[in-house]
Amino acid sequence: MRLIGMLDSPYVRRVAVSLKFMGLPFSHESVSVFRHYDHFASINPVVKAPTLVTDEGVVLMDSTLILDYAQRLAAPERRLALAGLAGYARGQRIVGLALAACEKAVQIVYEHNLRPAEKRHQPWLDRVSGQLRTAWGLIEGEIGSENGWLCGQRILAPDIAVATAWSFCRSKGVVAEAMPGDYPALGKFVARAEALPEFAGTPPD
DSSP states (O other), X not given: OEEESOTTSHHHHHHHHHHHHTTOOOEEEOOOTTTTHHHHHHHOTTOOSSEEEOTTOOEEESHHHHHHXXXXXXXXXXXXXXXXXXXXXXXXXXXXXXXXXXXXXXXXHHHHHTSOGGGOOHHHHHHHHHHXXXXXXXXXXXXXXXTSBTTBXXXXXXXXXXXXXXXXXXXXXXXXXXXXXXXXXXXXXXXHHHTSHHHHTSOOO
16 A cells, blocks of 8 residues: 655644554655645645555545545454444544644644735634634543553554644644643643654654
């Protein structure tokens, strides 16, 4: 399998880290949707990162859909979804919050880096920043034992989604400025995750 996209994207990094935890071999190609647009389009005409090219040559996109496919390839003991309806629902809620934080963070980054300063709409930035802080506050409330993970003793999909999203937010100054709240449990949680080889061996570009 080929994973296409830059690891400074939280969505691409989420897929790469997840594939490693699932023990699925893949090659990674650092292709930018901005700097390498034509090359990316030759792989996926929609130019959406992440893109996964399966061993059969099928082109998949969207991190959640890619990981849904990967779950079907992984050995049962390496899969990242929770078993049981109640556990699965809680896990999906946390993943949804992490992806919402990603979405709002990317909107803030684009607003600052792509839109001319005179055309920025501060009420929109204020609204998005508030949504970002709310998402992290709700996730902060989900952090449990320092020795375990969000949904048990093994890293699963919610942990990876939260860690990659948080690290992306902390790496972008304009996003960090929009998050004045204090999230001590989240900081410790993500530091433990980032120390694991699957994360440390997949640093942002």
